[in-house]
Amino acid sequence: xxxxxxxxxxxxxxxxxxxxxxxxxxxxxxxxxxxxxxxxxxxxxxxxxxxxxxxxxxxxxxxxxxxxxxxxxxxxxxxxxxxxxxxxxxxxxxxxxxxxxxxxxxxxxxxxxxxxxxxxxxxxxxxxxxxxxxxxxxxxxxxxxxxxxxxxxxxxxxxxxxxxxxxxxxxxxxxxxxxxxxxxxxxxxxxxxxxxxxxxxxxxxxxxxxxxxxxxxxxxxxxxxxxxxxxxxxxxxxxxxxxxxxxxxxxxxxxxxxxxxxxxxxxxxxxx
Amino acid sequence: xxxxxxxxxxxxxxxxxxxxxxxxxxxxxxxxxxxxxxxxxxxxxxxxxxxxxxxxxxxxxxxxxxxxxxxxxxxxxxxxxxxxxxxxxxxxxxxxxxxxxxxxxxxxxxxxxxxxxxxxxxxxxxxxxxxxxxxxxxxxxxxxxxxxxxxxxxxxxxxxxxxxxxxxxxxxxxxxxxxxxxxxxxxxxxxxxxxxxxxxxxxxxxxxxxxxxxxxxxxxxxxxxxxxxxxxxxxxxxxxxxxxxxxxxxxxxxxxxxxxxxxxxxxxxxxxxxxxxxxxxxxxxxxxxxxxxxxxxxxxxxxxxxxxxxxxxxxxxxxxxxxxxxxxxxxxxxxxxxxxxxxxxxxxxxxxxxxxxxxxxxxxxxxxxxxxxx
Numbered sequence: 001x002x003x004x005x006x007x008x009x010x011x012x013x014x015x016x017x018x019x020x021x022x023x024x025x026x027x028x029x030x031x032x033x034x035x036x037x038x039x040x041x042x043x044x045x046x047x048x049x050x051x052x053x054x055x056x057x058x059x060x061x062x063x064x065x066x067x068x069x070x071x072x073x074x075x076x077x078x079x080x081x082x083x084x085x086x087x088x089x090x091x092x093x094x095x096x097x098x099x100x101x102x103x104x105x106x107x108x109x110x111x112x113x114x115x116x117x118x119x120x121x122x123x124x125x126x127x128x129x130x131x132x133x134x135x136x137x138x139x140x141x142x143x144x145x146x147x148x149x150x151x152x153x154x155x156x157x158x159x160x161x162x163x164x165x166x167x168x169x170x171x172x173x174x175x176x177x178x179x180x181x182x183x184x185x186x187x188x189x190x191x192x193x194x195x196x197x198x199x200x201x202x203x204x205x206x207x208x209x210x211x212x213x214x215x216x217x218x219x220x221x222x223x224x225x226x227x228x229x230x231x232x233x234x235x236x237x238x239x240x241x242x243x244x245x246x247x248x249x250x251x252x253x254x255x256x257x258x259x260x261x262x263x264x265x266x267x268x269x270x271x272x
Numbered sequence: 273x274x275x276x277x278x279x280x281x282x283x284x285x286x287x288x289x290x291x292x293x294x295x296x297x298x299x300x301x302x303x304x305x306x307x308x309x310x311x312x313x314x315x316x317x318x319x320x321x322x323x324x325x326x327x328x329x330x331x332x333x334x335x336x337x338x339x340x341x342x343x344x345x346x347x348x349x350x351x352x353x354x355x356x357x358x359x360x361x362x363x364x365x366x367x368x369x370x371x372x373x374x375x376x377x378x379x380x381x382x383x384x385x386x387x388x389x390x391x392x393x394x395x396x397x398x399x400x401x402x403x404x405x406x407x408x409x410x411x412x413x414x415x416x417x418x419x420x421x422x423x424x425x426x427x428x429x430x431x432x433x434x435x436x437x438x439x440x441x442x443x444x445x446x447x448x449x450x451x452x453x454x455x456x457x458x459x460x461x462x463x464x465x466x467x468x469x470x471x472x473x474x475x476x477x478x479x480x481x482x483x484x485x486x487x488x489x490x491x492x493x494x495x496x497x498x499x500x501x502x503x504x505x506x507x508x509x510x511x512x513x514x515x516x517x518x519x520x521x522x523x524x525x526x527x528x529x530x531x532x533x534x535x536x537x538x539x540x541x542x543x544x545x546x547x548x549x550x551x552x553x554x555x556x557x558x559x560x561x562x563x564x565x566x567x568x569x570x571x572x573x574x575x576x577x578x579x580x581x582x583x584x585x586x587x588x589x590x591x592x593x594x595x596x597x598x599x600x601x602x603x604x605x606x607x608x609x610x611x612x613x614x615x616x617x618x619x620x621x622x623x624x625x626x627x628x629x630x631x632x633x634x635x636x637x638x639x640x641x642x643x644x645x646x
Contacts, residue, residue, distance in 0.1 A: 066644045075559050075640035096563060103561025110643055114556035118283020119276065130273050131561050187644045 022051040022215035023072055023183060028081030030067050030238075041067040042078070043238035049183075054206060054216040054228060056246065059235035065219045066187055068235070072217065073106050073185045074098040086182055103131055107176030109205075111188035113168045115160040121147060121171045122156040128179045146174040149208050166197035173205050184209055186218040190225055202228045273562070277570035278577060280550065287546050288578070291539060295582020295620060296589065298535035302528060302616040303590035303608060309524040310612055311605030316514045317507035318447040319365060319381060323392040325476035326485065328506045329360075329492055332499040336513035337506065338449070340366060342470035343498070350496045351475045356488040360477040361386035362458055366465045367451065370420060371430040378419050381451040382431070384461025391476060394455060399425050399440020404457045410436040413444035413453030420452050429454075431464040446603070448514070532619060540627035543575070547631035551638060558640035567635050575628035576621070583620045587613065 030042040041064045049055050049072075057065045070076035071083060074090045075098075083090040086105060093101060107128070115124045125143035130136065144156050150170040160168055169189060176184050189205070190198035206228050209216055218225065226232070226246065233243040282288050319337045320328070329351050331341035351360045364384030369377045385392050385404065393401040394413065403409050412423050420429065429436045436456070444453045456464060462471055475498075479488040485502055492500035501509060515521050547554070554567060590608070597604045 070641040070644055073559070075643075099558070099561055099563045102559065106561075108556070108559050108643070110556065112552065114552055114643055116276070116280060116553050116556075118279045123276070123279070127276065127557070128560050130276060131557070131566070136275055 020051045021048050023049045023085040023217075024083075025068070025072065026082040026084075028068075028071060028083060029079045030064075030071055030076070031079045040238050042071065044081070045238070045240050047072075047233065047240050047243070049215045049217055050231075051182075051215050052210070052212045053230040054210055054218060055243075056226065056229035056232045057217060057219045057235065058221070058232055061221075063235040064238040065235055067238075068240075069185050069187060069217060069219050073108070073183070074102050103128075104179075105182050107179065107181035107184040109169070109172050109176045109184065109186040109189050111191050113160070113172045113192075115168055115171055115175075117160055120157045120159060121152060121163065124160065124171055125175045125178050128175060132179060143174070143178060146178045147171070149177075150174045150204055164197070165193040166201055169193060169197075169201045170204060173201070173209065177209055182214050184214065184216045186216065186220075188220055188222070189218060190220070190222045195224055198222065198224050273566055273570055274573055277573045280553070280570075281546075281574040281577065284546065284549075287542055287549075290542050291578040292582045292585065294535065294538040294542070295578055295624070296585040298531055298539075298623065299583045299586025299616060299620055300589045300593075301531045301586075302619060303587055303612065304593055305524055305527055305531070306612045306616060307590065307594060307606045307608040308604070309520065310609055311607035312448060312520055313511050313514060314607050315446060315448040315605050317510045318445055320503060320507050320510060322394060322444050322453070323363070323383075323476065323503075325363075325392065325503060326479065327357075327360075327477040327489065327492070328501045328503065329475040329477060329496070329498050330473070330501075330506075332497070334499060336510040337365065338367075338510070340473065342468065343472045343475065344470060345472055347496065347498060348472065348475050351477055351492060351498075354488070354491050354495050356480050356483040356491055358478045358480040360475050361389055361391045362472050363392060363474040363476050364458060364461045364465060364471060365473050366461075366471075368431050368454070368464055368466070370452075370454070372421065374421075379451055380420070380431075380454045381447065381449075382461055382464055383453065383455045384458040384465070385455060386476075387458050390457070392455075394442035394444050394453070397441045397443045399438075401440060401442075401455075403439035404455065404460075406437075406439060408435050408437040408460070409439040409456070410460075411440045411442050411455040412438055413442045413455075415444055415446040416450050416452040417441070419450075432466060434463050436464065446605075448605075450603075532623065535620075535623045536626055539578075539623055540630050543571075543627040543631045544634065547571075547634045551634075552643055554635045555638055555640050555643040558638060559643050564636045568632050571628050571632050571635065572625075575624040579620050579624040583617055586620075587616070 025045050025047040028042055028045045029040065032039045032041060045068060047068065057068065059065050067076065071078045078091055081091065088101060090098060090101060122140055122143045125146055126139040129139035129142060144153065147153050147156050150173055152167060152170055155163060155167060160171070163171065190201060193201065202225055218229065227249055229246045230249065231243055232246050234241045331343060334341045348360060348362050351357060363386070364382065366382050367379050368382040370380050371377055383392060390401060390404055394411065397414055399411065401411060404411065410429070412420060417423060423429065423438045425438055425440060427438045429438070442453070442455065465471060479485050489500040489502065492498065557567065594606045594608060597606060
């Protein structure tokens with residue numbers, strides 16, 4: 001794979017062709033530390049996500065995938081550049097504004113699920129609704145509906161510890177969807193579950209989450225996930241090298257590259 | 273989100289138990305130590321309370337009921353002549369040594385009651401206080417009477433080389449010094465008390481109906497030059513003396529301060545541990561759009577909940593302790609006035625608030641991006 005030092009219009013950037021732009025990063029930089037300890041996690045990144053697509057963000061460990069995801073979702077402040085999500089300049093919002101923005105627009109799926117262990121599956125799914133101020137009873141009722149959508153209606157009153165990894169991730173999917181957010185960000189959603197379960201989770205995720213007015217960004221090392229993306233963005237050393245159509249999607253008739261080439265560890269907990 | 277907060281707290285049973293049990297112990301110690309302090313101090317005023325006189329007239333230099341600064345006999349008439357005084361009677365309260373049959377001496381608090389009215393007579397458990405009119409008649413308070421070998425009606429005692437005959441046993445509470453109380457008619461008490469030039473200790477009085485108590489007190493002070501107190505004022509004068517002139521407040525105060533410090537230390541550490549161990553969950557909540565104000569309220573709710581449960585448990589234990597060991601006639605001084613309960617509750621809330629602030633700071637400063645670090 002050729003390494004390009006500057007993202008071109010063909011490979012990425014806010015003027016990418018095809019689809020409506022849901023989110024866009026323009027010349028975004030993120031540095032950590034200062035002086036001799038400064039680390040440039042994102043280096044003038046241009047990046048866009050379209051509505052109606054599931055975009056995979058891939059690259060070796062430490063290339064900046066999670067940082068990009070965090071900046072896009074508004075949970076990490078960029079050092080420079082512009083971030084626009086569904087027409088809102090997120091980089092211009094203060095912390096309260098970012099919090100409010102996330103509440104109404106962003107759904108999260110975490111690698112470790114982050115389900116509150118003392119709440120039932122239904123209560124976990126209801127959390128985003130409760131954050132919105134919805135009354136407990138109606139939030140719980142809606143949560144149960146979303147658990148039905150991910151085939152966990154009969155596990156609504158179970159605690160997370162009594163659910164399998166795949167079931168917990170499905171609960172997390174339901175939680176991410178319950179407020180109908182327009183952007184869903186996922187960090188290694190299949191890293192903590194086995195192969196078959198991972199495929200099942202991704203199939204369910206794609207079938208329930210993807211819609212014409214929603215964008216999904218998935219950070220992953222897992223090549224089992226590759227067939228489920230519409231486009232793939234490749235990163236290296238804090239830069240987006242390319243964003244291209246996913247040749248591993250089922251309609252492309254190609255197989256994902258070997259795991260060794262992608263620095264992927266199956267079922268592991270890689271950090272980006 | 274308050275349900276989420278409560279479930280997060282109570283679901284972590286180890287932390288919840290640590291918090292509640294710590295606060296239970298702290299509450300119990302606050303109330304127990306505080307009650308012992310209040311019990312001890314309030315017992316200093318018992319000699320005043322058992323009399324029930326609306327007005328106490330005494331020497332202006334007197335600092336407590338246990339001091340002996342006698343008045344002139346003529347002071348009685350002077351008080352009676354003050355406008356607004358309905359009645360006035362003399363009273364002796366002195367410490368006297370009783371010579372016991374086994375040769376030992378026991379100090380008692382002797383009350384010399386007005387010969388005509390016996391004002392200040394105690395409530396009787398056995399016998400009749402009217403029998404004080406009889407020669408050598410005395411009444412013994414039941415509390416501490418074991419120090420006089422548990423006398424009963426008909427027994428005799430010796431005070432100041434004069435014989436005294438028990439005609440009744442009275443229901444009087446223990447005082448601070450644990451002296452037995454002995455009651456006699458005024459003239460008889462003059463013989464039992466050590467001889468001195470002046471022996472009248474107090475003039476007890478009451479205001480005329482419709483005249484304000486404070487008005488009468490003021491008139492007595494102005495016209496006689498003596499000190500005049502209401503019962504409550506004289507009680508607090510006595511208690512204030514012991515608060516200022518003994519080590520009781522400092523000793524118990526230091527104990528309570530140490531309890532407070534230990535409470536903050538344990539509860540603060542536990543709350544902080546709770547925030548640390550739930551960091552990723554708090555981060556997830558922040559990522560999902562929970563603002564700092566909501567997270568702060570959640571933690572404060574958790575703090576208030578454990579404060580309530582811990583204080584309730586501790587107060588309950590304190591109450592049981594008081595029931596078993598306290599009481600007006602028990603050896604242990606134990607008195608729990610309602611301000612003590614309120615103060616203890618406020619201190620518990622303060623402990624929880626200060627502890628919660630530590631974890632609130634942690635959570636508010638938490639970057640939501642921590643959830644993506646796994």
